[in-house]
Amino acid sequence: MTDLATRATRVVATTEGRRRRHNGGGPRAGTIAAFVTPFFLPFVLFYLVPIGYALWQSLLVVRRTGGQYGTSYTTFGGFEQYTQVFQxxxxxxxxxxxxxxxxxxxxxxxxxxxxxxxxxxxxxxxxxxxxxxxxxxxxxxxxxxxxxxxxxxxxxxxxxxxxxxxxxxxxxxxxxxxxxxxxxxxxxxxxxxxxxxxxxxxxxxxxxxxxxxxxxxxxxxxxxxxxxxxxxxxxxxxxxxxxxxxxxxxxxxxxxxxxxxxxxxxxxxxxxxxxxxxxxxxxxxxxxxxxxxxxxxxxxxxxxxxxxxxxxxxxx
Amino acid sequence: MSDRTTSTRTPVRENRISRTAAMALMLLLAVYFLLPVYFLVVAATKPQGDLASTNGLAFSHFDLFGNLDTLFTRSDGIFGRWALNSVLYAVLGAAVGTLISALCGYALAKFRFRGREFLFSVILGGILVPTTALALPLFLLFSATGLVNTYLAVFLPSIVSPFGVYLARIFAASAVPQEILESARLDGAGEFRTFFSVAFKLMTPSLVTIFLFQFVAIWNNFFLPMVMLQKESLFPITLGLYQWNGQTARAPLLQESVITGSLVSILPVIVVFILLQRFWRTGLAAGSLR
CATH class of the missing domain: 1.10.3720.10 (MetI-like)
Incomplete structure (x- = not known):
């Protein structure tokens, strides 16, 4: 590894003249995205979205029209589910x-x-x-x-x-x-x-x-x-x-x-x-x-x- | 205490006493850690009838091969299928997971860009998210998209390991010198070529570490497959043995297969573990740095 490193510094020294820099020496935004997205997309889909979905679901309640045998529908219930959890x-x-x-x-x-x-x-x-x-x-x-x-x-x-x-x-x-x-x-x-x-x-x-x-x-x-x-x-x-x-x-x-x-x-x-x-x-x-x-x-x-x-x- | 230790004679005696005490304590703990595995090995060699009638810690009639035969032929060889599934989930999941963690960790360590620290803190936060809390909402999302009860339902969430990205970032920062990247860039190599031809090789030992951690996490996973899968043919070993274990009250003859199956499922991993010890230590050491 030291061998590689010394070789690298030599290369850096010899090519100093034709150094070309684009936006501060780092790679382009598109390239960075290509490195990060393969992890970040599944992370969003299977970590963040479920968290958001759970939060949303927890604010809903299922109600029925017309008593026990009526049709059920889902509606916004605020913190009703949480009240039930704590009771x-x-x-x-x-x-x-x-x-x-x-x-x-x-x-x-x-x-x-x-x-x-x-x-x-x-x-x-x-x-x-x-x-x-x-x-x-x-x-x-x-x-x-x-x-x-x-x-x-x-x-x-x-x-x-x-x-x-x-x-x-x-x-x-x-x-x-x-x-x-x-x-x-x-x-x-x-x-x-x-x-x-x-x-x-x-x-x-x-x-x-x-x-x-x-x-x-x-x-x-x-x-x-x-x-x-x-x-x-x-x-x-x-x-x-x-x-x-x-x-x-x-x-x-x-x-x-x-x-x-x-x-x-x-x-x-x-x-x-x-x-x-x-x-x-x-x-x-x-x-x-x-x-x-x-x-x-x-x-x-x-x-x-x-x-x-x-x-x-x-x-x- | 300091009074006692400043005298010249006592440290020697103190040393011998503490040596003996330390060894005794460690031996006792080693027995504790090894006892269940030893019991399993002994029990897996016994015929079903001997399980209750003979001493659990002593070998009796040796019937390991008969037990293995029963295990692998039971219900049309479903156990072999479970073993294969576990291998598929864990090997493929950890391979893909390690690759995407390495790419992301490398970018976080080596590229400067806006929002980098924010991205990293979001991923770090992900380490603290209890994965079992994700399983139920994932089930609902997957049932809406028809993914429930498929290989993908277990495979896809398994590839995401925030801890892997965290390790990859630390390893990339220490294993890949900036000058090498600069020189590769000057030679006109694209970022991906640089990553795969230069950085990947330098990071290989640490990638093995990341792979191992993720492999074990997927291999040991139980809650996610339990929530996602109803079809027995898709079960990993953990879920399959759990189901068999629940049936032993009605079908006591299953007991021997649960025991033999448990042994078969843990031995290969333990062997890999011992062989690849040094990789674990690198990972755990990095995990303790903050």
Whole structure:
């Protein structure tokens, strides 16, 4: 690459005389459009238009003329759909579950990921690449398959884990009404810990070693270096993984949907996304659109809010 | 703490203790991550009857090939069809997606034009949009245009990856020196020729990274195909196995096929994963830069 670069500079030098510039040296607008459009057109069609369409749908209502059996027609209803969403106890139930899930699962997962990343960055461990691969491997497993695998480990008939715990005199019920949310949370943790760990680990690897030298000379322990120097430096990565985790939590669908196939303690409205799908399956698209919009807005507010909060704290 | 560490003897002991503790913790976590896959491997080798009657973590009667045969012949070989569909959606979608992300990211990194930063922030905003929130409105739009229940219904939305553009922009900025572009332009090469003959080669390692991320995202996708597809012959593996899993209560013999099918669907990806490790790290490192 250096070879190419030197050749290039030579070419630039020799052709300095016949340099021709059109509008500031860059390519023409048409050329730029040809580069950008192949991505941007599908982006508009399959990202922006659906968002706009959902917003529009959510403002419509279906009314009937002449009672239950009259003809139905769609009309502008203002915020009527949103009022219904906010009065829906199932909606609040799903938000409550997902909130509880997020408040516990996200910090636990990220804390484990951070500890793993820090340990992999110390000379304390052997078998480092094995640990890295073992933790990252679940990222290759689709959420549905992960939930199917774990559901066999939760199942009272097939699970060796349940057998082992029974051998210890315990009566575990991973699919019971209180436990099933945490069983779903465990699947998410299993899937995403390694991914988050690698993001943090990559950030740690890019810190120059000299930064620790002074601290080491002062006799600081590995522990102190890790928590007082490393963690503050990689804080942006931790923020990034938190934001991705918040987005992921609010979208939760596959894991509880699979567990629902073997547990009666997961309703069809267990998470906001399941609620939206269930409502849409009942052909109430306008209501489903309103739910989708509310989920997207909550996602945006939480992830931007979290970024703002942390960047203010860090004084950036 | 600092009092303890300043003495000369304790760090050595502290080191040995923390070494052991660190190894123990990591081994425990490794068991956690590997246990479900190990269970799946063991279960996939057992005949259906042994699933409930034998210890889930110990091999019993080895019947993997019988299970594979059952899996691939069940319902006229529909599982093979699902596997092929997954490969089609993921390979083609990621290939097209990587190309258009590369073009756009390259333009954002290397060309100066009005509205460039605005365009980039809109695309960045796209990373934060929950894709499942898009699936339902897309379904309505696609049913109006007759696209629902076709390959395109899953393929088209899959090619769009704002994260891919973000990565491509970072990679193009660092991998393609401005002077090379200048010299190619002076030699009279058009922008597209320059891109495909010069920039593309320089960006290849990063394009592999983008491809891998998008491949996994499409391979793992479940919500979009579930919303879009009713025809079983168009299902990807995830949706197919989900449907079978839902039928095991009525048809318990399906259980063994769900298990074997799960194993078949994750092993190739895990192998590719381990082989192409370094590309993942580049992508994740770039993702952590802001």
């Amino acid at each position: 829906n106890t199932e909606f609040w139930g799903s938000i409550g579950r997902i909130g509880l899930f997020g408040v516990v699962q996200v910090p636990v997962m990220l804390f484990v990921a951070l500890v793993m990343a820090l340990l992999l960055d110390t000379p304390l461990l052997k078998l480092k690449s094995f640990f890295r691969i073992a933790a990252f491997m679940p990222y290759a497993v689709p959420g549905v398959i992960a939930a199917i695998m774990w559901s066999y480990l939760y199942s009272p008939q097939l699970s060796p884990v349940v057998d082992a715990l029974k051998g210890l005199g315990l009566q575990p019920d991973f699919l019971g009404p209180g436990a099933v949310l945490w069983s779903a949370a465990n699947v998410s943790t299993w899937l995403w810990t390694g991914y988050n760990m690698l993001i943090m680990f990559s950030a740690l690897q890019s810190i120059p070693q000299e930064l620790y030298e002074a601290a080491k000379l002062d006799g600081a322990s590995n522990w102190a270096i890790a928590w007082r120097i490393k963690v503050p430096i990689i804080a942006p990565s931790v923020v990034l993984t938190t934001v991705f985790s918040i987005i992921g939590t609010l979208q939760l669908y596959a894991e509880p949907a699979v567990l629902r196939q073997i547990s009666s303690n997961i309703s069809s409205t267990f998470t906001p996304n399941m609620l939206a799908y269930t409502v849409a399956s009942g052909n109430n698209y306008q209501q489903a659109a309103a739910i989708s919009v509310v989920i997207a807005v909550i996602t945006f507010v939480l992830s931007f809010g979290f970024m703002r909060l942390t960047s203010k704290k860090a004084g950036l």
